[in-house]
Amino acid sequence: MKTNYETRYASSPQGVKKYDTNQLREEFLIENLFEADTINLVYSHYDRFITGGAMPLSNAIELETIDPLKAPYFLERRELGIINIGETGSVSVDGTEYVLNHREALYVGQGNKKVVFSSNSEKNPAQFYLNSTPAHKAYPTKKIGTNDVEVIELGAPETANARTLRKYIVNSVVDVCQLQMGMTTLKSGSSWNTMPAHVHDRRMEVYFYFEVPEDQAVCHFIGQPQETRHIWMQNNQAVISPPWSIHSGSGTASYSFIWGMAGENLDYGDMDVAKINELR
Numbered sequence: 001m002k003t004n005y006e007t008r009y010a011s012s013p014q015g016v017k018k019y020d021t022n023q024l025r026e027e028f029l030i031e032n033l034f035e036a037d038t039i040n041l042v043y044s045h046y047d048r049f050i051t052g053g054a055m056p057l058s059n060a061i062e063l064e065t066i067d068p069l070k071a072p073y074f075l076e077r078r079e080l081g082i083i084n085i086g087e088t089g090s091v092s093v094d095g096t097e098y099v100l101n102h103r104e105a106l107y108v109g110q111g112n113k114k115v116v117f118s119s120n121s122e123k124n125p126a127q128f129y130l131n132s133t134p135a136h137k138a139y140p141t142k143k144i145g146t147n148d149v150e151v152i153e154l155g156a157p158e159t160a161n162a163r164t165l166r167k168y169i170v171n172s173v174v175d176v177c178q179l180q181m182g183m184t185t186l187k188s189g190s191s192w193n194t195m196p197a198h199v200h201d202r203r204m205e206v207y208f209y210f211e212v213p214e215d216q217a218v219c220h221f222i223g224q225p226q227e228t229r230h231i232w233m234q235n236n237q238a239v240i241s242p243p244w245s246i247h248s249g250s251g252t253a254s255y256s257f258i259w260g261m262a263g264e265n266l267d268y269g270d271m272d273v274a275k276i277n278e279l280r
């Protein structure tokens with residue numbers, strides 16, 4: 001059992017203009033989230049947002065504290081959002097067991113000392129996608145099932161962006177300090193997410209792409225709206241979006257992704273939309 005972590009510092013828009021493919025990928029792309037009986041974490045200095053994956057097989061795996069927190073336990077000053085993109089598993093929070101089926105979520109409040117992940121079946125493991133942010137108040141832990149989410153239909157087939165957005169962890173569903181998380185699924189034949197694209201300088205965001213069919217990929221766009229760059233992404237990879245950056249992607253097939261964000265406010269709709277015909 002082990003908890004690995006990696007630190008990513010924040011880059012300025014002036015710096016990122018000059019990055020080549022490798023440097024863009026090193027700064028923003030998160031390639032390996034799910035490893036057997038391991039928790040992999042990336043600590044970003046944008047809003048101190050942690051992105052991670054936990055995939056227990058035969059063993060239960062505990063979320064251990066990591067050195068950058070300088071805290072005796074992981075959630076001493078943090079809150080945590082979990083969405084299971086694998087098969088059924090459980091999360092035990094200070095002794096209370098929450099069963100999470102495929103696409104079910106759990107919000108874990110600040111102050112819980114022991115968080116342990118397990119799978120029901122070693123052959124068909126759970127895959128817990130994790131987002132964690134600093135928190136200043138202890139809100140109750142709450143499971144969010146597939147019927148508890150707020151659903152919005154967006155886009156249209158004519159513009160190749162028809163998709164269903166599900167809000168899991170937003171303040172109208174669960175009390176949170178700053179974390180917001182949800183899932184968007186592209187309709188078959190549509191490829192563009194978050195188009196028209198937007199920025200929200202108040203909040204950073206991380207996209208985690210999954211259900212990308214084999215041999216297909218998603219081309220993800222970052223950068224200021226008039227200075228964009230792209231990162232080609234494979235299934236089960238995440239990408240960090242700085243507060244000043246658009247975050248939008250187009251797949252070579254339809255796919256799903258989990259968005260997670262944190263920062264200044266809890267207003268999901270607070271976005272500055274970029275005009276499609278003004279992107280560069």
Ligand SMILES: O=C[C@H](O)[C@@H](O)CC(=O)C(=O)O
Nearest residue numbers: 163165184193194195205259
């Ligand atoms: O700030 C909000 C986020 O970028 C996403 O919720 C957008 C999204 O999932 C979509 O348009 O498909």
Ligand SMILES: [Zn+2]
Nearest residue numbers: 198200205247
């Ligand atoms: Zn956004």
